[in-house]
Amino acid sequence: MTATKIGIIWNPSKIDEGTLRSAVDDALDGDVQWWETSEDDPGLGMAKEAIAAGCETVIAVGGDGTVRAVAEGLAGSDAALGIVPQGTGNLLARNLEVPLDDIPAALARISAGETRQIDLGWVNTGGEDQAFMVMVGFGIDAQMLVETDDDLKDRAGWLAYVEAMGRAMAGTEMTGITLALDGGGAQEVRGHTLLIGNCGMVQGGVRLLPDAKLDDGLLDLLLVSADGALQWLDTVRSVVWDNGIRRLLTRDETAVSTESTRHLTAERIRVELEQPLAFEIDGEEVGEVSSFDVHVQAGGLRVH
Template sequence: MTQNTAIVWNPSKTTRDALEAALPEGAEVSWFETTEDDPGRGAAESALAAGAELILAAGGDGTIRAVAEYLAETAATADLGIVPLGTGNLLARNLGVPLNNISAAVTRAFENEATTIDIGWADVHLSDEVRRRAFAVMAGFGIDAHMITETNDDLKDRAGWLAYVESLGRALSASAVIDIRLSVDGEDAVEDKAHTLLVGNCGMLQGGIALLPDADPSDGALDLLVLQADGVAGWLDTARNMMWDHGIKRLFARDTASEDDSGSASTIRRRMTALTVDLAEPRMFEVDGDTVGEATRVEFSIQAAALRVR
């Protein structure tokens, strides 16, 4: 058992007593609370300074992302354990960590061997500054970001991820098609259009929805999805591509790849290690469920094997 263990926990999501009850007998841990102003970076820094070899991040996606970001940024050798306590729990879902079960998640972190995963980075250009953010799952603008900003927080507390469905109609109306410029892996920039652009390190959302079905958090690459649907015909084509070509049809195919994987008339799919996106109009940008601000340019990159996760 790892002796130097730290718990970075969000006190708005659980209690210290509940976490202590899940610890293996004899485990000695140090405790570091997050705050509203600092969801995990400062706590992770303190945990590493205390010599932690295993850091359990207990909280929602914001807490997990902040701790993962600091570990990747500093190239720390400490392992990360995930105790998912949020609405989406996206990284936990993609890695098969037990949800809504503190004891099972803590046991998994103490008993399993570590595996390495990649981390994506987004340099987000706002009107007055550039903010650098890491993401373990996905980042982007459009429907995904608007569903997050338009979702009622009280409803999220009562209904969990189903609250996002309530905001979908408002998100659609807020996600107008705009002009963009894309430069993939240093290639010459090309003009295009989009209402939604997502870059993923992992591909699964709530409810088992595989938005980026080929995304692999350990393959050293990022997956791009651009949605361009405009009007009824465009949305029908998008629905076919998302639900049939990259959903139901895959269940019956021996090979997960299909001839349609590059996209459709209203979707673009690419795999890359770097991407620069210029937006003709500012759009709200999000990373792993946290909004960053209205972006006019975003530079994506991948940090391969950035984290050791239990």
């Protein structure tokens, strides 16, 4: 690869150090510097140190939390993010088609040196802005899909995610939501799930945000308001058929909204909730929030 300085930021709870160092020695040339994440810092500070040290490529080795923290530290810099996925969901890696469960293949992709610019999402829940790579929101979320019953996943594939969605919906209640898109007038809606994403594919090949692209300068929004069994079936049809199988068959590029599933896009989104709800950023719960602001940073990150 053309980079002469490489930073490795690795999560020791996800991989054996000896195994990783051996794979890196076999795959990468140049000056390789190492940083280990900690409970107090999952990678943000290490990424900034890597930039200060002159690293041209910074490789995040871990799960979605490690990748998100490192990406936030690299945002707006010239350094490129490489990913060696070692988590359960590995959602950004899936959307970038990074090899999973194959450390040498993931490192070979980085070693090839090709990069692209992708967007970053930023969310503020009342404090500092936090970056996200995949999606934020409440209700049906990435973590719920990651934790879908393993036995059912083995037997039923993507149908396991439909079952998981049903369980999640059964345990949630509708709430009032005030939405303002791109500085426009506020609109009052009701729903039990709101997702805002930079990319849309989760495990099992399910695309919750079928129009989401990592480099289109937009964020995609999914509002689910299934009230009762009939609307739940409508939601399943929307996710599995209208925005899943049908799109593959027809190559239709437009997401289909229904009575219970509404798709929108925007660069900036302001959300106020009727009551505080548990909120997640890239599958990690960050506590309850009653309002939040989201915006996209177009082309904010280079990735391998």
